[in-house]
Amino acid sequence: MQNFSNTKIAVIGSTMMDLTVYADILPAAGETRFGESFTTGFGGKGANQxxxxxxTxxxxxxITGIGNDGFGSESLVNFKNCGMDTTSVLQLPTHTGVAHIWVDGQGQNRISIVPGANFALTPQNAIDEVSKLKAVSVLIAQCEIPQEVTxxxxxxxxxxxxxxxxxPAPYQPLTDDLLxxxxxxxxxxxxxxxxxxxxxxxxSDAVIASLRKTGRMIVTLGSDGAALVTADGSVKRFAAKKVTATDTTxxxxxxxGAFAAALASGASEESAVQFGIDCATKSVTRKGAQSSYPKIEEIDFSLIAK
Structure with a gap:
């Protein structure tokens, strides 16, 4: 089976424990409703990616911060079980981040996060841990840790x-230096x-192409797939297979995560985008975040072109 076993990437970002309620109709302000089910699961945008x-x-x-609590210990074990390098997982004197998630009958979600150890990371932590990386070609970050750390x-x-x-999620104003x-x-x-x-x-393609004058960009469009701004500034759209969504979390x-791994493997950017869409489309048919992600035997590596 083709895979990316010779590819090395790094992620600096958040680790969360997801506490998820599923309900056909979510309560309005001041209202109480019965939910259908409740789960705990591993999350955090950094950890998910x-x-x-x-x-793959x-x-x-x-590269992340976890707390000195049970959620932190469980998260560390999860990373190890996924075969990841955990030497840059830092245990800090606070609680592990948590995400409270509500999912409605259409599979749409609302999320409230309490960062905990994610906001205890420092810029020096980032410098120290990134400096240790060997033969890594891609580094991913998000906005669930302090921007100065990223x-x-x-x-x-x-x-x-x-x-x-x-x-850039969850959204916050970005400094010109970071961009x-x-x-x-x-x-x-x-x-x-x-x-x-x-x-x-x-x-519209014109609006998408106008946002960024330097660097590259992809806009993810949910069930409509994604739009890639190509090297010449034009926009190429990629469709997603139509499926019934159970949970978009x-x-x-x-x-x-899938796009980055494909890009780091030497895949063309177009095939890396299509590969990412295919993995994400599989994920929305199942509940949870990491628990919904396709396993290696379910991943379609035939989409990759070098």
Whole structure:
């Protein structure tokens, strides 16, 4: 079976424990409703992206903070079970991050996060851990850790010749310094509108192409797939297979982890995008974030073109 066993990437970002309620109808303010079921699961945008990348067979180093609690211990075991390098998982004197997730009958979610150890990471932590990376070609980050930590990580990665991917989620204003150090910016539709100075939705190729003047960009479009801004500034759209969504939690992270692993393996950017969409489409047919991601035997490596 083809896989990315010779590919090495790193992720700096969040680790969370997801506490998820499923209900046909979510309660309004001041209202109480019965839910259908409740689960706990491993999450955090950074951890999700790292786990999906590891599912492809890539060798993944996770740079993250966990707490000195049960959730932290369980998260560390999960990383090891996924075959990831955990030497840069830092146990810090606080609680592990948690995400409270509500999923409605249409599979749409609402999420509230309490960062905990994710916000205890420091820029020096980032410099120290990224500096240790050997033969890593891609570094992924998000916005669930302090932005100055990501900035320090990307600055160090640039010095080492490592390609940087930023998923600006959850949205926050980004500094020009961070954007200049970002090789690939991958927002979803909501984040795109926040990044655009006039808050336009990515509903035309002209709008999508106008957002970024330097670096590369992909906009993920949910069930409509994704749009890639090509090297010449044009926009190429990629469709997603139509499926019935059970739970969209973590689908964007699934795309990014799979895309990054494919890109680092030497795949063409177009096939890496299609590969990411295929993995994410499989994930929305199952409940949870990491628990929904396709295993290596379910992944379609025939989509990859070098």
């Amino acid at each position: 790292a786990v999906m990348a590891a599912r 067979g890539a060798k993944v180093t996770m 900035l320090a990580a990307f600055r160090t990665a640039q010095e080492l010749g490592i390609t940087t991917i930023l998923n 200049e150090l970002t090789d690939w910016l991958i927002p979803n539709e909501i984040e795109f509108a926040e990044l655009d100075k006039t808050h336009r939705a990515p509903d 973590g689908a964007g992270d699934c795309f990014i």
